[in-house]
Amino acid sequence: MEEGVGTPPQALFEAMDAHIGERAAKGVFLDGGGLYGTEDAVNFVIRHGEVSRVDGPYAETKEVVGGWAIMQYDSLDEAVADQREFAELHAKYWPEVTVVATLRQISDGPEAPGD
Template sequence: MEDGQGQPPQALFDAMNVYIGEEAQKGHFLDGGGLFGLEDAVNFVVRKGEVTRVDGPYAEAREAVGGWALLQYDTLEEAIANQQDFADLHAKYWPECSMVATLRQIPDDMPESAEAAAGA
């Protein structure tokens, strides 16, 4: 998340390590991690049947994924509460940060052809 905000403070890393450890113990945290900045990113843009490669750095990267996590909860309400906790950690330990923490679901009913492609 290197978009003019600087590096996250060590206090956030420490708090996230505790948070992730607790979620893993409960069986919720399955996998995740941080990502490098956009300076060496490579995008492939598909537009009207054509593929174009675009290498970083990007001048106007206002929204960039800084990390990801795969978590599992029994209910959507639990997942939403957990996402709130995640955002609260950032607000508390990195108040200068401007970010969006997005919660998305993985469908249980993925078509067989997509499952085969994902496993390949």
Template sequence: MRMEEGGPTPPQALFDAMDKYIGEQAAKGHFLDGGGLFGTEDTVNFVVRKGETTRVDGPYAEAKEVVGGWALMQYDSLEDAIAGQQEFAELHAKYWPECEMVATLRQISDEPPQPADA
């Protein structure tokens, strides 16, 4: 979930709706883990470029959107995962209509990537 940093706190109605949604998804075996993230004021990035590692501390003035939260979900099909992600996004639209965010769905790889020189 990506959204503009420093915006207002979500309304209680969204927290209540999310608690219900997460409870339902956990009962169905879909919700495995998740949580919100703090802002970038204390963020530390390590940038690797051309064989060198550099530490870059936040906050990041150039960042317009940041990852604000995450959830690890498990579904039987991609179609079910897409439907679940849409339901999650629609909760935000319904209970926090002034919110602007992007809810991204990505699959987890079951196997490590193959090395380029294999």
């Protein structure tokens, strides 16, 4: 999501509450939440075996992770369809911002998905 675009409209909050509530009732939504902006963020950068701390805000940052959710689906097709529905809620209720809704699998070990 774009950083510094303001608070989402109340209609989006209400639509997301319904969306998440339905998935929680089905046992699909396991956990999730929103994240504050980068103004208070702390990053640790590991480069060439050295660790350095970099505090926010980050002037070069245009897009940030605005929230996260852990969901459990029976198939990848179900996950993709539901992620599209999530994205469409944002397009409908907050069309003036750019949001990238990313779907990723959780790793249970060193193997790649599908192994």
